[in-house]
Amino acid sequence: MVPAAVPGSSDLVGAPIAMIDAEGTVVGWSQAGQRLVGYSPAEVVSRPAAVVLASAEDRAKTSAFGERCGARGGWSGLAALRHRDGHKLDVSLRVSPLSGQDGSTRWLVSVTDLAAVSSSAVNGLRPSSLLTRAPVGITVRDLDLRCTWLNDLAERRDGILPEVRLGRRLTEVVAGFEAEALEAAMRLVLESGTPVVDLEYPAWNASRKHAFTVSYFRLEDAEGHALAVCGMCVDATDRERARERLAILSEASTRIGTTLDVMRTGQELADLAVPLLADFVAVDLAEAVPLGEEPLARLGPMGEHIPAFRRAGLASINPGAPEAWCAQGEAVFVPPTSPYTRVLSSGKAYLESVLDTSPGTWLDEDPARAELMREYGMHSAMVVPIHARGTVLGVAVFVRTKDPVPFEEDDLLLAEALVSRAALCLDNANRYTRERTAALALQRNLLPQRLTGGCAVEVASRYLPADIHHGVGGDWFDVIPLSGARVALVVGDVVGHGINAAATMGRLRTAVHAFADLDLPPDELLAHLDDLAIRLTEEDTDAKDLATAVLGATCLYAVYDPVTRRCTMARAGHAPPAIVDPHGHVTFPDLPTGTPLGLGLTPFPFESVELELPEGSTLALYTDGLVETRDQDIDAGMHRLATALAHPGLPLEDLGSAVLDTLPTGETCDDVTLLLARTHALSTDQVVSWDLPTDPAVVSTARSLAVDQLTKWGLPDLATTTELIVSELVTNAIRHGTGPVRLRLIRHQVLTCEVSDTSNSLPRLRHARTTDESGRGLFLIAQLSHRRGTRYTPDGKTVWAEQELTPAVQQ
Secondary structure, eight states, X not given: OHHHHSOSTHHHHOEEEEEEOTTSBEEEEEHHHHHHHOOOHHHHTTSBGGGGBSSHHHHHTHHHHHHHHHHHTOEEEEEEEEOTTSOEEEEEEEEEEEEETTSOEEEEXXXXXXXXXXXXXXXXXXXXXXXXXXXXXXXXXXXXXXXXXXXXXXHHHHOOOHHHHBTSOHHHHSOSHHHHHHHHHHHHHHHHOOOEEEEEEEEEETTEEEEEEEEEEEEEOTTSOEEEEEEEEEEOHHXXXXXXXXXXXXXXXXXXXXXXXXHHHHHHHHHHHHHHTOSEEEEEEEXXXXXXXXXXXXXXXXXXXXXXXXXXXXXXXXXXXXXXXXXXXXXXXXXXXSHHHHHHHHOOOEEXXXXXXXXXXXXXXXXXXXHHHHHTTOOEEEEEEEXXXXXXXXXXXXXXXXXXXXXXXXXXXXXXXHHHHHXXXXXXXXXXXXXXXXXXXXXXXXXXXXXXXXXXXXXXXXXXOOXXXXXXXXXXXXXXXXXXXXXXXXXXXXXXXXXXXXXXXXXXXXXXXXXXXXXXXXXXXXXXXXXXXXXXXXXXXXXXXXXXXXXXXXXXXXXXXXXXXXXXXXXXXXOOXXXXXXXXXXXXXXXXXXXXXXXXXXXXXXXXXXXXXXXXXXXXXXXXXXXXXXXXXXXXXHHHHHHXXXXXXXXXXXXXXXXXXXXXXXXXXXXXXXXXXXXXXXXXXXXXXXXXXXOTTHHHHHHHHHHHHHHHHTOGGGHHHHHHHHHHHHHHHHHHOOSXXXXXXXXXXXXXXXXXXXXXXXXXXOOOOTTOSSOOHHHXXXXXXXXXXXXXXXXXXXXXXXXXXXXXXXX
C-alpha cells in the first residue's frame, strides 16, 4: 500500500480506506483500500463495512463493535480483513470519529498492513501499540476543499475551533504560504487520485512553534469518482526537534575544535550556538586555561575564593553583541552569589527558564549587567560548566532575548552535549598549550641567549618556532669562541617535534660545546657526536620508551680562523651553508653530505673541507625549515634564500629579517633557524710569531721577544705574567716535544700566547708534592691565565694560554 512504501509518520497512522456513516454503511472508499483488499468502490460503497471482515464471527459482532466505538470515541488495535480473493490480511486498524457541521457523526477507518511494516519502521514497538502512540488529527474536505468532517484531535493540533474550521477552506481560516501549499496538494490528490504522504509544514500553537506532517488521500464514491479528500495530520515536533539536535551536534563535530587555540575554540562554540540554540552566548574560561596552566579543580562550598575568568567566546544575534557585559578577551566579574559560582561549586548545569531580574536577586551585585539584561529583554538563561577529566575549565552562558520561547530541559541537554564536545577540544588544546609552552621554554633556555663572535665574526640569528599543529622542533644554533681568536659556528636539527625533540637538542648542543672545548676538527667532532647519538638511541630503546628515543639529527659545524681567513667545515646530513662574498655573489659550497647523526648507517668518516674567505664574506647557516615548505621544494627554497642574501651592504640584523620576510605567508610546518656570520680578519700588527730552535738557551730569547712585543702593543702590565707563561710553554716544548718550536702572540679581545711543536703528546696538569722538583709549570700557567688548553694541528700540537686585557686596552 502507498503509505507503507514511503517512510515517515504515515507508516504509523495508516492510510484511510473507508468512511462509514452512523449505520455502518460505507459512504466513501479510497484507492488505498482497493489496493489493500481488492474491492472496487462499486463493490463496497453503500454496503455494510462488515463485508471486508475476515470471518463470519467478526461480521456478527459489528453492531456491538459500533456501539463500543461510539461510547469510547473510536478504537484502535489489531484486526483481520478479508481480501477479495479470499485470503486473510493482518492489519493494524484505527477507527476515528468525525464530526460534521450539522452535528452528525461519521467514522474514518485507517489501516496499516502489518506485513508491509518492517521492524525498523516500528522502532521496536509492538504493532498493537502503533496507533495509540500516534494520535492523528483528521479532516475531510469536499471537492471545493471546504471542511466537512473532522475529529477532536484536529483542534488540538493547531488550536482552530471546529465551528471556525467546518464549512470553510483552509486559506479562509489560516493565512500564509503554507495554507496555499497545502490546498495545492489537496487539489493534486483530488485530480490524480495519488496520495501525498508526509508533507511537512510549520504552525504556531500557544506561542510555540510546532512541526506537523500531513498525508492526503482521495475518497471515492461507488462510481469511482472523487468524493472528498481526507487529511491525516501528525504532530512531528518532537521528531523534528530531535532531528535538529542531531544536526546541531553533527555540525558541532566539524565546527568546534578546528584548531588547538583555546580562545578560538571558545569562540567556535559561541558561533555555533547562535542562533541555533540561543540569541546570546558567552564562553568564559579560567585564566589559567589560555596560558596552558593547570585548569581548575571543582570549587568547594560557595563563598571561597573565586578564580579569575576571561571571556574566550562571544556571539549574539545583534551585530557587535551590545548586550555583552564584557568583551572578548576581557576579565569577567563573577558575583559570589551568582549562578556561576553555583555551577562551579556543584559541577552541574543551571537552568532558569524565566529570568528574575527584579531587585533583591544576585544581580544587585552587578548593576551594569542587570541593566543590560533588562534593556535587551533577556528572559531565559542556561549556565553550563565546561569540564573535562574531572577538572573545570570555565562556563558557557546561553541566553534568549528575541526568541519568546523559554529554555526547557531538552534545550539544557543539547547545551550540555555541545559544551561537552567543546570541553574535550578545550582540554586537548589546554594540554597541548601546556606542553608547547614547556617545550618552547625548554628550547629557548637551551638555545644561546647572547651570541658573540669576538673579533672573528659579526653574528646575527633568527629563530621561528613551528606552528601549533606541528609543535616546537629540535633546531639549535651556536657560536662558540675557540682558542687563537677562532670561532665555531653550529646549526643542527633534531628529527621530530615537541618537548622530547627539544630535550634531545639540549643534550646534543651540550655535547657539541664539550667537544668544541677539546678543539677537535669539524670531522672528528661530528664523529664523536654521532657516537654519542647512537648511544643515546640505544639507551632509549633499551628503556622501551620510543617516544623519547633519538631518531636522528643533522648538524653543520664550521670553524673560522680570522688570522688565516680560512674556514673549515663538515656536515652530517645537513643543508650546505650559503657563502656571500663582499660583492654579493652567493654560492653553496660542495661539501660531502655525511649521514645524519644517530642512525649508524655508514662506517665511513665525516669529511672536512677548508675554504679561504675574503674579509667581509657572509656565512649563512640554516635549517631545512627555511628552504622547504609544503608548496616548495628545497631547490626553489635555496634559490629564494640566495636571492635574499645577495645584499652584502645590509646590516646582519636587517639581512636576517629580509630573509625571513621571503618565507611564504601562513603557518610554518617546521622550525626555521638562520645564523648569519660576517667575517673579519686580524691585521698583521695584531699577530706576531717566531720560529725557535730546540735549544734550552733559547728560552730567555723567547721571553725577551715577548716582552718587547708587549711593549710595542702597549701592554706592559702583562709583561711579567707573559714572561712566566712563555718560559714554561717553550721549556716544555723543548724538553718534551720534538721538531722546531713556534711561538705566536695574538692581540685581539684577549692576549693569546701559543707554542707549537711537532709532538702529539699532550701535557697534563699535575699537582706536584712539596718534595717534587718539577711538575708545577702548567699549574702556574693555569693560575696566571684566563683560559688554557691544547689542540692538535696537522703537524703536531699547540699549547695556548689566554690573558684578559683591561677595558681601556680592548678599546
